[in-house]
Amino acid sequence: xxxxxxxxxxxxxxxxxxxxxxxxxxxxxxxxxxxxxxxxxxxxxxxxxxxxxxxxxxxxxxxxxxxxxxxxxxxxxxxxxxxxxxxxxxxxxxxxxxxxxxxxxxxxxxxxxxxxxxxxxxxxxxxxxxxxxxxxxxxxxxxxxxxxxxxxxxxxxxxxxxxxxxxxxxxxxxxxxxxxxxxxxxxxxxxxxxxxxxxxxxxxxxxxxxxxxxxxxxxxxxxxxxxxxxxxxxxxxxxxxxxxxxxxxxxxxxxxxxxxxxxxxxxxxxxxxxxxxxxxxxxxxxxxxxxxxxxxxxxxxxxxxxxxxxxxxxxxxxxxxxxxxxxxxxxxx
Amino acid sequence: xxxxxxxxxxxxxxxxxxxxxxxxxxxxxxxxxxxxxxxxxxxxxxxxxxxxxx
Numbered sequence: 169x170x171x172x173x174x175x176x177x178x179x180x181x182x183x184x185x186x187x188x189x190x191x192x193x194x195x196x197x198x199x200x201x202x203x204x205x206x207x208x209x210x211x212x213x214x215x216x217x218x219x220x221x222x223x224x225x226x227x228x229x230x231x232x233x234x235x236x237x238x239x240x241x242x243x244x245x246x247x248x249x250x251x252x253x254x255x256x257x258x259x260x261x262x263x264x265x266x267x268x269x270x271x272x273x274x275x276x277x278x279x280x281x282x283x284x285x286x287x288x289x290x291x292x293x294x295x296x297x298x299x300x301x302x303x304x305x306x307x308x309x310x311x312x313x314x315x316x317x318x319x320x321x322x323x324x325x326x327x328x329x330x331x332x333x334x335x336x337x338x339x340x341x342x343x344x345x346x347x348x349x350x351x352x353x354x355x356x357x358x359x360x361x362x363x364x365x366x367x368x369x370x371x372x373x374x375x376x377x378x379x380x381x382x383x384x385x386x387x388x389x390x391x392x393x394x395x396x397x398x399x400x401x402x403x404x405x406x407x408x409x410x411x412x413x414x415x416x417x418x419x420x421x422x423x424x425x426x427x428x429x430x431x432x433x434x435x436x437x438x439x440x441x442x443x444x445x446x447x448x449x450x451x452x453x454x455x456x457x458x459x460x461x462x463x464x465x466x467x468x469x470x471x472x473x474x475x476x477x478x479x480x481x482x483x484x485x486x487x488x489x490x491x492x493x494x495x496x497x498x499x500x501x
Numbered sequence: 502x503x504x505x506x507x508x509x510x511x512x513x514x515x516x517x518x519x520x521x522x523x524x525x526x527x528x529x530x531x532x533x534x535x536x537x538x539x540x541x542x543x544x545x546x547x548x549x550x551x552x553x554x555x
């Protein structure tokens with residue numbers, strides 16, 4: 169094969185040559201909250217380890233797993249997201265559900281021209297492996313218009329690149345704002361309420377029974393593992409090679425949604441109170457929830473999302489200045 | 502998320518909610534676009550109450 173042919177095969181079929189991936193932290197390199205979390209199951213509906221990747225849960229599965237940032241990956245990847253089953257659930261209730269997802273703002277999805285006659289297809293790609301063969305379901309869910317499309321994919325014991333091409337959708341535009349518009353979801357476990365219908369191969373109004381048809385259960389055995397990295401979503405009918413970016417770029421993209429400050433923040437006397445303000449590294453998606461991770465609990469914390477100098481203040485109802493050793497700000501979707 | 506308590510908090514003209522969520526104390530903006538506030542609204546819908554500010 170000529171070099172020109174190889175180059176042509178690696179070029180994206182639609183859109184730009186850089187900034188193609190609308191997902192954030194697809195190489196699993198940023199994990200501000202923690203690098204490991206245990207005992208996750210029906211209570212897991214939140215962000216636990218790797219930034220921007222959420223475990224969504226419904227129902228009361230008995231299954232439990234450990235979620236880690238793992239140092240294994242296919243060539244060119246230093247990290248992956250690993251799930252390891254620690255408690256099996258072979259008696260699946262109808263309403264049980266476990267998904268791994270990333271939620272994307274509508275204003276970052278306008279390139280897909282969804283809901284217009286010029287709508288673009290969606291190309292999803294990622295690397296996966298597991299302890300044994302398995303089949304799971306990948307769904308694109310348009311939360312603005314309650315529409316979805318799904319495909320199954322296979323996992324083997326070796327790292328394998330999965331490339332899924334989802335069709336364009338001329339119905340239902342994404343909102344052009346900072347709210348949750350598109351959910352990229354991998355269904356890892358589901359009850360009959362989610363898998364008793366027919367998998368939608370083209371975009372259709374959301375029907376819960378159709379969402380996870382043909383997918384297996386990650387909780388079928390305590391031997392079960394699932395590794396994933398190099399996750400990419402781009403406009404076009406064909407997936408292009410994963411677009412690696414610098415750690416700084418990816419960290420700052422993550423910090424729009426969650427930021428953990430590790431440097432001391434000192435308050436100083438202000439009348440009969442003590443107060444300080446500090447800026448966030450980037451404007452956050454919206455006004456964040458704030459929490460002190462260590463140090464003296466303040467009377468109040470309050471933040472904003474103003475660009476370009478989004479900030480927060482720390483307030484103590486006393487005149488004694490104090491240090492807040494670190495804090496976390498959360499504006500996740 | 503497991504919410505143990507929630508109370509309105511008013512300081513320096515700001516009003517938010519001080520809530521203990523998953524054993525962590527959060528100061529949550531009163532904004533329906535914030536995931537923590539959405540969880541507090543679900544918690545209220547289950548019959549719980551946000552306490553008034555001190």
